[in-house]
Amino acid sequence: xxxxxxKKVPKPPKNSLAGKRGGWAADFRKxxxxxxxxxxxxxxxxxxxxxxxxxxxxxxxxxRPAKGFxxxxxxxxxxxxxxxxxxxxxxxxxxxxxxxxxxxxxxFPAPIIFALMxxxxxxxxxxxxxxxVSYMPHFVSAVVACGIVSLFCQSxxxxxxxxxLLGLSDQVDMxxxxxxxxxxxxxxxxxxxxxxxxxxxLATLSNVDLNLYEAADIDGAGRFRxxxxxxxxxxxxxxxxxxxxxxxxxxxxxxxxxxxxxxxSTYETSDIISSYVYRAGLQNQKYSLGTAVDLFNSIIxxxxxxxxxxxxxxxxxxxxx
Amino acid sequence: xxxxxxxxxxxxxxxxxxxxxKRIGRSLGEKIFDGANYIVVTLICLxxxxxxxxxxxxxxxxxxxxxxxxxxxxxxxxxxxxxxYVKVLANPDIVSGYINTIIYVVFGTLxxxxxxxxxxxxxxxxxxxxxxFFTMFVVLTMYLSGxxxxxxxxxxxxxxxxxxxxxxxxxxxxxxNMIVMKTAFSAVPQGLxxxxxxxxxxxxxxxxRVILPTTKATLAVIVLFYSVGIWNSWFNSxxxxxxxxxxxxxLFLREILVEDSALEGSMDIQSGVGVNYIxxxxxxxxxxxxxxxxxxxxxxxxxxxxxxxxxxxxKE
Numbered sequence: 200x201x202x203x204x205x206k207k208v209p210k211p212p213k214n215s216l217a218g219k220r221g222g223w224a225a226d227f228r229k230x231x232x233x234x235x236x237x238x239x240x241x242x243x244x245x246x247x248x249x250x251x252x253x254x255x256x257x258x259x260x261x262x263r264p265a266k267g268f269x270x271x272x273x274x275x276x277x278x279x280x281x282x283x284x285x286x287x288x289x290x291x292x293x294x295x296x297x298x299x300x301x302x303x304x305x306x307f308p309a310p311i312i313f314a315l316m317x318x319x320x321x322x323x324x325x326x327x328x329x330x331x332v333s334y335m336p337h338f339v340s341a342v343v344a345c346g347i348v349s350l351f352c353q354s355x356x357x358x359x360x361x362x363x364l365l366g367l368s369d370q371v372d373m374x375x376x377x378x379x380x381x382x383x384x385x386x387x388x389x390x391x392x393x394x395x396x397x398x399x400x401l402a403t404l405s406n407v408d409l410n411l412y413e414a415a416d417i418d419g420a421g422r423f424r425x426x427x428x429x430x431x432x433x434x435x436x437x438x439x440x441x442x443x444x445x446x447x448x449x450x451x452x453x454x455x456x457x458x459x460x461x462x463x464s465t466y467e468t469s470d471i472i473s474s475y476v477y478r479a480g481l482q483n484q485k486y487s488l489g490t491a492v493d494l495f496n497s498i499i500x501x502x503x504x505x506x507x508x509x510x511x512x513x514x515x516x517x518x519x520x
Numbered sequence: 521x522x523x524x525x526x527x528x529x530x531x532x533x534x535x536x537x538x539x540x541x542k543r544i545g546r547s548l549g550e551k552i553f554d555g556a557n558y559i560v561v562t563l564i565c566l567x568x569x570x571x572x573x574x575x576x577x578x579x580x581x582x583x584x585x586x587x588x589x590x591x592x593x594x595x596x597x598x599x600x601x602x603x604x605y606v607k608v609l610a611n612p613d614i615v616s617g618y619i620n621t622i623i624y625v626v627f628g629t630l631x632x633x634x635x636x637x638x639x640x641x642x643x644x645x646x647x648x649x650x651x652x653f654f655t656m657f658v659v660l661t662m663y664l665s666g667x668x669x670x671x672x673x674x675x676x677x678x679x680x681x682x683x684x685x686x687x688x689x690x691x692x693x694x695x696x697n698m699i700v701m702k703t704a705f706s707a708v709p710q711g712l713x714x715x716x717x718x719x720x721x722x723x724x725x726x727x728x729r730v731i732l733p734t735t736k737a738t739l740a741v742i743v744l745f746y747s748v749g750i751w752n753s754w755f756n757s758x759x760x761x762x763x764x765x766x767x768x769x770x771l772f773l774r775e776i777l778v779e780d781s782a783l784e785g786s787m788d789i790q791s792g793v794g795v796n797y798i799x800x801x802x803x804x805x806x807x808x809x810x811x812x813x814x815x816x817x818x819x820x821x822x823x824x825x826x827x828x829x830x831x832x833x834x835k836e
Contacts, residue, residue, distance in 0.1 A: 223649065230648040232723040237654055240639040240693075244661060247690060250674045251666025257673070264673065316561050319554070332565040334822055335572070338814050340752035342770045343807055346777025347571055350803060357574060360591045370590075390568065395829075402830045422553050454668075455755050459778050473668075480669045481759060493667040501663070 258491035278491035287475060291492075295471040299449040301385045307445055309389050310396030311438060315426060317397065318404045330401075333394025345459035348387050349374060358383070374460060377468040384460060384469075399441070400434055407433045439517040447504030450496050472496045572815075579604055579804035586804075587797045604798070604805035613776075614809065617769035621751060624687050624768055628750045629743060632692040636742065639698045641727050644705035662695050672759060686760040687768070692750075697742050700831050704738035705731050741828040744821055751814065769810055776806050 227234060253268075258278055260271040282288055313333070320326040336344070351358040352373040362368040362379075373379040407429065415425050454473035461469035470478075472492060480489015504519075512518035574593055578586055581597035583604070589597060608614055643655055666674075671690070680686040708731055716730045732739065754770035761767060780799070 226649045230645075230723075233642050233645055233648055234650070236638045236723065237642040237650075240635050240642070241654075241657070243635055243689075243693060244658065246674065246678075247671065248661040248665065251670035252664060254666050254670030254673055257670065262673075264676065267677070313561075313564065316557055316564075319557050320561065321554075322558075325558075329561055329565045331819060331822055333568050334825070335815070335818065336568055338748065338752075338818050339572075339811060340754070340770055340773075340814075342752075342754050342773045342777065343811055346773060346803065346807060347575060349778055350800065351571070353800075355588070355590045357571075357592060390571070393564070394568065398826055398829045422550060453755075459774065476668060481672060486669050486673065490667060490669045493669060497665075497667065504663075 255490060255494055257487050258494045260487055262487040262490075264486070274487075278488050279495065282488060282492055282495070287470075290467070291470060291472050291475050294468060295450060295452065295473075297468075298381055298384065298471060299452060301381050302388060302452075303445065303449070305385050306388050306392065307442065309393050311400055311434065313393055314397035314400035314404065314434075315430060317401060318430065319422065319426070330394065330397075333397070335394070336391045337395035339391070341455050342459060344387060344391055345456060348383060348460065352379075352383060358386070375462060375464050377465040380461065380465050380469040384456065387456070387460075400437060403434055403437045404430065435515070436517045439511050439515050440519065443504070443507040443511050443519055446507040447500065449503055450500045575804050575807050579801070579808045581801065581804075583798040583801040586801050604801040605809070607798075607802060608805040608809050613764075613767075613772045614769070614806065616765065617767055617772040620684075620765075620767060621769040623684065625747050625750045627684075628688045628692050629746045631688055632694070632697075632746045633739075633743060635693045636698045636701055637727070637732070637739075639693075640701035640705055641723075641731060643698070643702045644731075645723075658695055658698060668759070675760060681760055682762045682766065683760075684766060687757055687766075690760065691756055692746075694746070694749075697745060700828070701735075701738060701742055703831065704735045708734050737824075737827075738831065741824045741831070744824055745828055748814065773806065773810055777803055 256268060257271065259273060259275060260268070261274045261277075262268070262271045317326055317330065320329070339347075348358070350356055353359065354370050354372050356373075359368060359370060359373050362373065363370050368379060373383060411429050412425060415429060420428070450472065452471060452473060454471070454477050457469060457471055457474045458477060461474065473496070476489045476493045476496070479485050479492070508518050508520065570592075577593045577596045580600050580602065581589075581593070582599050582601055585597040639658060643651070643658065645651070665671075675681060675686055675690055680690070712730050712734065713726050716726050721729065752770065754768070754774060757766075757768050757771050758774070761771070780803075
């Protein structure tokens, strides 16, 4: 839409454009205010984004804060070797992958199914009330959400009682035992993101051509048939893009909720790469080791994102780039 | 301008109103389908809502009854009491946490908005040579980052550790929001800008007198995104702050709700000795006290959030 507007605007005369073409000085003079404005933004991005990126070199150093990036000793791949030959690498990678697979299998389809169900509701007012209610958990802060979960998982807590009733656990503090961690984490994630995650799918469905449904009605198609043949295909591009983004950010799952929920007694299943980066790198101040692990994680991530994007472009012609 | 806002409101309505389809008549199968669908959706929403209701009921329940209670609560346990709230509101940590959080929300949002507006404005302009480079420069940070530790070292070297400035500035600007805002700025009719330029306005005046007034709705959405984000954030504060006087509310909540529960859990395993019977009650009250401001404004602003999500999804 923007583009058509732009096209209608008469272009400045050719010769003035030609005059500008080579002249950087002229360009700067003409737009000095724009450049000044962006300079402020640029300083912020350089200091808080690009300097840290350059700081990744410490993954290959034995970084000492007192010496800084320039003076610290270079150790090559030592930090990576230390990590991979250490006792934690296997456990961390496994935990990160398994937790993410759980989230992918249970957390990813949930908002899609919820959106499909909302989309079938015709009572407009009621539906919007339901939506409002379902978005609410998204606005509860991570700390409070994890606090509620901690309370509910105590030996007499609500979630523990429910699990106990279903024969899934004893009446114990579930967060203290490794076998429950992933289920608890996934349940909390779904609680917080179910409604909110459905927005994007509902928005897409609002653009579906209603004539398609009418045509299907005339052909005598039932509800499931319409969902399968019209609604789902309309959602597919968005689902694919969301899936790529999800897979691409799999390994970078934020440490936040894990750090709030895990305990030393559950590290066996709960400790993931990013929480380890925080614990080893910042809490225990092994800066270089932490950065190395983080870098390894980012590289896997970029690989996953590129791979998912490639596969999706081949298979469905939908992609991020 | 008012018209534009009306247009936005109408869009939201339309989004909600997507299933108003013409129906000729419903068969029995359709009715069963609809009935089941309504019931399931309602159940899901009740399950979403119930944890908050439980917390609310628990927070006005009798402390001892609550401590021994097992299973769901459908009404406050008698005798009802507000003791928990009295104690929580008298807790100096909660009070100072509240004040700090308000400081961080106000100044953090102002700072982030200023940079986001400047960046978005420059990126939305046309006809200067570095436009491509600037866009790349900003967008690249959405895919690549230095990570937690190098950022920490940079902040440390700047001498910003354990200062309010760290919480207000570090990680405040969201590139995503900047791109959303840029899209909105680009959609402002060029005629308006050109008229202003002919009247002799410079870039800053175009921004403040033409662009900002015509994109108020978008600005409001982004202000909301930033302020709720800062209100709920805790990770940066945990990394960068040491002095308790500077802690935002969320860090105190973490101590009260999460760390203490972990401590109690381990005691629970051992013996159960030394447990404070009023603690669960206090925790529930703390949750309500800290979440009420968000939940009070939430029903009124949620449609703007929804709008924001959709603006983000309409990538050019």
